[in-house]
Amino acid sequence: MITPTDKKVLKRFGENLRKLRKDKGLSLREMSYACSIDNSKIAKIEKGMINITFTTLLQLAVALEAHPSMLLEYEPE
Amino acid sequence: MITPTDKKVLKRFGENLRKLRKDKGLSLREMSYACSIDNSKIAKIEKGMINITFTTLLQLAVALEAHPSMLLEYEPE
């Protein structure tokens, strides 16, 4: 079950993801196209609404042309 | 659906996880205790049998006393 603490962690991850996407100047649909993940799903991830799997993390990294570990390097807060 | 390519990626991740655990001198049960993940599940992860979620990745990092991103830093191969 997804705890309130998890919620917070996912939200923080989402915020960072959003930042990385913006920095790369991509719209949700552009990013969607770049990694084959539905744009609405990416929106949900950025909102911290879903607990993504390992493979989804890798897909996101592809779209951002970054190393997967980079998506985890942000201030936990 | 989990593709053969995903399978390979998960397997590689698992091998690395196993290495990290061994390096820390932990048995599956010890690690299980350290991160509240059933030992049989950790075994499955190491075997690349499951596509773990973001929160599970964080839990594993706790047991290894490492930054989550570290679990992703290995030779993709």
Next chain:
DNA sequence: AGAATTGAGGTCTTATAAGGCCGCAATTTA
């Protein structure tokens, strides 16, 4: 040898991620 530890697979239930589509309000652009 006997006991304990360890890795690992199987099984069952429940929660939820994935995948895909729709629509709409708010921007942004033409």
Next chain:
DNA sequence: TAAATTGCGGCCTTATAAGACCTCAATTCT
């Protein structure tokens, strides 16, 4: 201002992760 783009939430089905427990063969320890 009309038209496109964008973010985003809802909905549905299917696949599968999570979580918990059991068993057992192979090691390792005593």
